[in-house]
Amino acid sequence: MQYFRSRTHRSGTTYYYFDKGGKPRKEIPLGKDYVLAVRKWSELIAAEDKKAVANFKELADKYEREVVPLKAKSTQTLQASDIKLLREFFCTPSPAPLDEIKPSHIHALLQWKKHQAPTANRLKRTFSHMFNMARAWGYTEKPNPCMGIKGLPEKKREQYITDEVYRAVWNVAAWPLRDAMDLAYLTGQRPADTVGMTDDDIEDGRLKVTQGKTGAKLRIRVEGELAVLLDRIKARKDACKMWSSSLVVNQAGEALSQKALGEVYKRARTKAAKLNPKLADQIKTMRFYDLRAKAADDVSEVRGEAAAAELLGHDSVTTTQRHYLRKGRVVGPTK
Numbered sequence: 001m002q003y004f005r006s007r008t009h010r011s012g013t014t015y016y017y018f019d020k021g022g023k024p025r026k027e028i029p030l031g032k033d034y035v036l037a038v039r040k041w042s043e044l045i046a047a048e049d050k051k052a053v054a055n056f057k058e059l060a061d062k063y064e065r066e067v068v069p070l071k072a073k074s075t076q077t078l079q080a081s082d083i084k085l086l087r088e089f090f091c092t093p094s095p096a097p098l099d100e101i102k103p104s105h106i107h108a109l110l111q112w113k114k115h116q117a118p119t120a121n122r123l124k125r126t127f128s129h130m131f132n133m134a135r136a137w138g139y140t141e142k143p144n145p146c147m148g149i150k151g152l153p154e155k156k157r158e159q160y161i162t163d164e165v166y167r168a169v170w171n172v173a174a175w176p177l178r179d180a181m182d183l184a185y186l187t188g189q190r191p192a193d194t195v196g197m198t199d200d201d202i203e204d205g206r207l208k209v210t211q212g213k214t215g216a217k218l219r220i221r222v223e224g225e226l227a228v229l230l231d232r233i234k235a236r237k238d239a240c241k242m243w244s245s246s247l248v249v250n251q252a253g254e255a256l257s258q259k260a261l262g263e264v265y266k267r268a269r270t271k272a273a274k275l276n277p278k279l280a281d282q283i284k285t286m287r288f289y290d291l292r293a294k295a296a297d298d299v300s301e302v303r304g305e306a307a308a309a310e311l312l313g314h315d316s317v318t319t320t321q322r323h324y325l326r327k328g329r330v331v332g333p334t335k
Helices: 034-052 056-066 073-090 103-112 117-136 163-172 175-187 191-195 224-238 258-275 277-284 290-303 305-312 317-323
Strands: 004-008 014-019 027-031 206-210 217-221
Touching (some): 004 034, 014 034, 056 073, 073 117, 103 117, 163 175, 175 191, 175 290, 217 305, 290 305, 290 317, 305 317
Antiparallel strands (some): 004 014
16 A cells, blocks of 8 residues: 555564655654554545645546546537636636635636526536535535526527428438438437437337437337338448448448538538528528427327427426427417
């Protein structure tokens, strides 16, 4: 064990010391009871670690090294961006000592990005988790400075993608993008989960999905338009020179990455806006992710909000209502 030393005296009794060496040499006696000596040694080691990692830069380095790699790939990308911004805020002009970060600094962080409320609130959440890890690692004993600091209000995205707008983009898209759009809409899944679907996920007449963000597991029945789509995808893949188990593939038959999907989608959206001037404003603001909300709204209107929540993999209908349902409920008049 590092810095743990033992020395047997003439009396035959062994004593233990915390010894870092160096000049002048300073030994800290730990006593002759081995168990108690190890306990004191571990407390001193923890104190040394705390001294070594006492500022935000050291915390960020450790967090990126040990915590971020354990998260889903999409979350890793997002948190890498968050930590870069947090480093800019907490390490300029020099790294902020963890014990000196106060609630007022978290408020200042939110104000720094107040023109991007979702980003600001996400930075606060990421910092909060990092600080909790710092407490768990023994780098600080201060309470989390995020406590009691309310995030910025976020405007809910309200745009519903009509069938007409959907079809305008779909019509100018190449087959890989058409497949991806239809698959995302019919399954109600996120872009990352859509491009991650493979032939192996189809089993016993169901399409298995394990959501990368939440870990939620679904089995979507292969029927109706989804069954037609999967047959179409199989036929197109069989005609390609190359083969991939991915359901969403490019023209050559190779798996289409989420990044490549985003690029071909933007090009198709730009082309569709030019060809459909009356729908241009709606098309330009349409995101691929909006297909998940369209799926929620369309399912909700036919089968109810609970069914929409199940398709999206939400444990609570409230989550679906708050973030995805944009059209509003269909209700009858008073009389």
